[in-house]
Amino acid sequence: MAEIVGGVGCSHVPAVGAALDNGKSGNEVWKPYFDTLPPAREWIEEKKPDVCIVVYNDHASAFSMQLIPTFTLGVAPEFQPADEGFGPRKVPTVEGDPDLAWHLAESLILDEFDMTIANEMDVDHGLTVPLSVMFGQPENWPTKVIPLAVNVVQFPPPTGHRCYMLGKALRRAIDSYPGAERVVVFGTGGMSHQLQGERAGLVNSEWDSQFMDNLVSNPAEQAQVPHVEYLREAGTEGVELVMWLIMRGAMNDSVEEVYRSIYVPTSNTSNGLIVLDNA
Incomplete structure (x- = not known):
């Protein structure tokens, strides 16, 4: 059967992608952040996943106020980088895994999760930046990718508990797949940040660290x-962190923390990364 070989919690700060795309990853502003990434990249290179399931949120690229699905599973053979106003990121086309994705869709829906199924969907920085964080700038992504988009933009978003339960259902779906795929699940978004209003620029690193501790233990x-606690303590966009709970729900009850980092000066977002193995 297919096997989950690890989990990644990762911010998807768009400025990280811009720094890579514009050759600025080695300058005095960005080098300290990119110097934190080698242990995570070494880990995923050792794991050699066949498929990454990337849980992320769309930023008005594939969806809009006209259509707001809570959970969307991409089942297409490929996904193009979205044009977010400055042209698409110059990153590889994302190769999907339709066979596994359709199996997940069937299993999740029969497990009473009402998934929206996307046969065509462009993917924005919410998905491509975490791939860049973990894989750098390859000519082609070294793994197939199944996008799982979650609405955390328009209220009401799903609760943390619903996301955690979706992760457990995702685990059951993967465990029932007859292939031998090695799977890494990404939960992306956050950490603490607020992009507008009187608290614009809010960062709460203490709360972010506690969130990571709780995620593990x-x-x-x-x-x-x-x-309301995410909003109060982590800002209006900090609610994206519920997506990390999908990743965590898909892991064993007990996990081993392989690596973590939190780096703030990259933007007005607390930029977090955690790598987990099943214990």
């Missing part, structure tokens, strides 16, 4: 945290 407790 007390995920069921973290899953009970209401939206």
Whole structure:
């Protein structure tokens, strides 16, 4: 059967992609951040996943106020980088895995999760930046990718508990797949940040660190945290962190923390990364 060989929690700060795309990753502003990435990249190179399931949120690239699905699973053979206003990122086309994706869709829907199925969907920085964080700038992405988009832009987003339960259903779906694929699940977004209003620029590194601690040791407790606490402590966009709970729900109850980092000066977003192995 298919096997989950690890989990990654990763911010998807668009400025990270811009720094890579414009050759600025080695300058005095960006080098300290990119110097934190080699341990995570070495880990994923050792794991050699066949497929990465990337849980992310769309930023009005594939969806808009006209269509706001809560959970969307991409089942296409490929996904193009989205034009977010400055032209698409010059990164490889994302190769999908339709066979596994359709299996996941069937299993999740029969497991009573109402998934929207996308046969065509451009993917924005929410998905491509985490791939760049973990894989750098390859000519082709070294793994197939199944996008799982979550609405955390327009209220009401799904609760942390619903996301955690979706992760557990995702695990059951992967465990029931007859292939031998090695799978890494990404939960992306956050960490603390607010992009507008009186608290624009908010960063709460202490809360972010506690979130990571809970993600490792007390995920069921973290899953009970209401939206209002994310908004109060981590800012209006900090609610993206519920997507990390999908990744964590797909892992074993007990996990081993392989690596973590939190780096702030890259932008007005607390930029977090955590790598987990199943214990």
